[in-house]
Amino acid sequence: MVFSIESVSKEYRSGTKVLHALDSVSLKIEDGEIFGIIGKSGAGKSTLLRCLNLLERPTSGRILLGDTDLTALSPAQLRDTRKRIGVVFQHFNLLHSRSVAANIAFPLEVAGYSRADRRARVDELIELVGLEDRRDAFPSQLSGGQKQRVGIARALAASPDVLLCDEATSALDSDTTDSILDLLADLNRRLGVTIVLITHELNVVRRICHRAALIDQGRIVDEGTLTELVADPDSPLGEALLPAGTVRTSPTGIPALLTFVDSLSTSPVISQLSRDLDVDVTVISGGIEDIGAHQVGRLRVEFASHTGLANDEETRKSVEEHLSQRGVKVTFS
Ligand SMILES: Nc1ncnc2c1ncn2[C@@H]1O[C@H](COP(=O)(O)OP(=O)(O)O)[C@@H](O)[C@H]1O
Ligand SMILES: [Mg+2]
Structure with missing residues (x-):
């Protein structure tokens, strides 16, 4: 399922001032790839991510998941289509009063899975992210890396086509970051899930991305496979990598x-x-x-x-x- 971003702009207005948070961003994310979007703080990364699942509506432009134009859907259709897009957050956003298993089960409850189906799927997901021995633990009893494993399992619960990760490793130390990135690469290989990684860390791009784009002041200023970027003498992202x-x-x-x-x-x-x-x-x-x-x-x-x-x-x-x-x-x- 190709994920296409076509000339997406996002303006924020405050009084008479207009801020162009995204300025005609176009990207095509291919089925099954790990695509990195890197940029400095304030470049527009989170705005772009929120536009990708239409948590935020672009001022202009289209977002297409396969043939479906997300910007043209009714609220009900949009709710349905969003199930095909999982989101992993920087600060995990877990429910503190629920166990690991119950956190992962939450989106399945919302989607109306039966108790038996939920149980089977949760077992599968817990194994997938390597948390078999933490099943009944609560978020406060988990390390940062374990919390993010729960976040990833929850995002994958409804078997989405695309996983969006907004600074998913930015709250973690470097060893834990590496283990989470390796997990994402492994899930990408095993499940074929397309992954969009938003990050300000070059290491994230270097370690697991197939392709990457550099965003600066709301614009895509560089883009390519990692080897294309590095082999291009004029590529700012290649030079950074x-x-x-x-x-x-x-x-x-x-x-x-x-x-x-x-x-x-x-x-x-x-x-x-x-x-x-x-x-x-x-x-x-x-x-x-x-x-x-x-x-x-x-x-x-x-x-x-x-x-x-x-x-x-x-x-x-x-x-x-x-x-x-x-x-x-x-x-x-
Ligand atoms: N809801 C909002 N209202 C007004 N300005 C916003 C809003 N969200 C983000 N911005 C502005 O848009 C720009 C891009 O922000 P953001 O997408 O959060 O950047 P990044 O995630 O790359 O750090 C920043 O200048 C930010 O202040
Ligand atoms: Mg951000």
């Missing part, structure tokens, strides 16, 4: 940015370049990291030619040709 660093003010050679996916890992490309063209290659900054299933890199380097090539222009051309044949993109700065 895997910083290559800034250009040195007084370079000693020819400065360049190298970006690549799975290239340097398979062959010693840089030493070969150095040998073949008789140039020195100095790595200034940057890194190589496993992102998704790929090894990706962004490196700032400087080339210095000795005997081989007559001038900088010739060096640039030869280096570019040599590296592009081996899957490494060179941008001279």
Whole structure:
């Protein structure tokens, strides 16, 4: 089920002032993917998330879940369609007087499941999120990570097509964050549920997202698969995910940015370049990291030619040709 956001804008008015919280946001979230939306505080992330299930009505634009335009539904139809969208909150929003099992059962009660069906489904969900031994505990007796597991089980109770997570790990320490992210990735694989993650943490995107978009002042300013972003020398999100660093003010050679996916890992490309063209290659900054299933890199380097090539222009051309044949993109700065 593709989740499409088409030119969604949201304005807040106070007196004569108009705040454009969302400015013509368009995104297509594919069936079964984990899509990250990252941005600073105040960028419009929560507004966008609330528009996605129409808790907030966009000022203009459409939200389509498959063929269904959510903005065109009657209140009754909307209530029904919302069952296909689960929401996970930053502060868990659990019912404190109810046990783990009863919290997870709550949406099933509202949806009119029978007692027996509820019980069977709750057992399934508790196992899915690994809380078998906490079934009868109350929220006050749970750690943050366990609370979020309850929140996730509850969001999945009615088997939604899409799971929306608003800063779902922002209240957790880093180890717990990793375990919750791994759980979400596992649920995505096992259930095929599409996941939209709203976050201000790059780590969240790096660890589990297939694709991501950067939102700034209500606008999407960058978007792509993680490897596309990192391999794009002009991508601000790529640079944030895997910083290559800034250009040195007084370079000693020819400065360049190298970006690549799975290239340097398979062959010693840089030493070969150095040998073949008789140039020195100095790595200034940057890194190589496993992102998704790929090894990706962004490196700032400087080339210095000795005997081989007559001038900088010739060096640039030869280096570019040599590296592009081996899957490494060179941008001279
Ligand atoms: N109900 C509201 N009324 C007026 N302004 C709002 C409302 N909700 C959010 N905003 C404003 O919209 C902008 C985006 O907010 P928000 O979506 O909460 O950002 P984020 O979740 O990225 O931190 C902010 O400037 C915020 O003050
Ligand atoms: Mg927010």
